[in-house]
Amino acid sequence: MSATGTRPTLAGISEPAAAAAISAACKTLYLTGTAKIAASMAEEAARARLSHQGYLAEVLTFECDQREDRRRDRRVKEAKFPRPKRLEDLDLAHIPDLPPATMTQLAGGSWIDAGEPLVLLGDSGTGKTHLLIGLGTAAAEQGRRVRYITTAALVNELVEAADNKELSRLVGKYARLDLLCLDEVGYVKLDTHGAELLFQIITAREERASIACASNANFSEWGQTFTDPRLAAAIVDRLTFRGHIINTGTDSYRLKTTRQAQKG
Known part of the structure; x- marks a missing residue:
């Protein structure tokens, strides 16, 4: 999001640049699970002809599941x-x-x-x-x-x-x-x-x-x-x-x- 609070304008971006941006964003947002599977899931989404929204849903659901697994493991360890x-x-x-x-x-x-x-x-x-x-x-x-x-x-x-x-x-x-x-x-x-x-x-x-x-x-x-x-x-x-x-x-x-x- 820009400094004015509006949605940024989507522009063309190369695949290597997109991968680098995803990696950097995942590191900043602590999305450890997403960082590992974003590329492979993008390839699977392309093969399955998923929409952009469908791909995003798959990635975010995976991240939520990963966080729940870590939270569960942490609770067991704390016990x-x-x-x-x-x-x-x-x-x-x-x-x-x-x-x-x-x-x-x-x-x-x-x-x-x-x-x-x-x-x-x-x-x-x-x-x-x-x-x-x-x-x-x-x-x-x-x-x-x-x-x-x-x-x-x-x-x-x-x-x-x-x-x-x-x-x-x-x-x-x-x-x-x-x-x-x-x-x-x-x-x-x-x-x-x-x-x-x-x-x-x-x-x-x-x-x-x-x-x-x-x-x-x-x-x-x-x-x-x-x-x-x-x-x-x-x-x-x-x-x-x-x-x-x-x-x-x-x-x-x-x-x-x-x-x-x-x-x-």
Whole structure:
């Protein structure tokens, strides 16, 4: 557009000059996807006898798709999952308490939009962490802000923030997430101070933003983790109210998978 704000006059331009102008414009506008495919798409458009408007639509649609892919990848990276896990890689036959219809509902993420909690209970190796990461990944790819962290790591982070007088900032940071994936609840015994700090995170998200947690201990055993029975009861109450509770059972999913692979 010219300095006067009117549309510039279209004039004849050679193909090399046009390619150079497109490259320069893409660099200025940060159109990284378009810069790579503009020339090849122009050739395809010519072969398909697309109009100028049709070609422009194809290029801009490609750029939008590329940006969405990068945004999705960035959300997954920001979630800090320890390893890639996808829901479609999990054999639901090993988790009778999770029928396909329930899995489809959870994967859709409506429970996250409603601020409902999710608790995964089961013995070690039964697929809890796979489910937790898989659901978190699906949520991140749908555009939600997700963070995965173990209970012990979160408590350590909270204690350090409290010591540095930055607790309010950190609690606010976790409160703004769409989904907090809290793994290994009950694996490590927490002192009273650590348990109270964790309770602040849970309270800050109560009925507003979802927490998905995984534990190998039944609710009746959480008092051993949080030391104070009243605090343990309050945490259980907040993580189960209007929540989804999935029992992954006692049979090790990893052990079954290994044995099947050996038989195969």
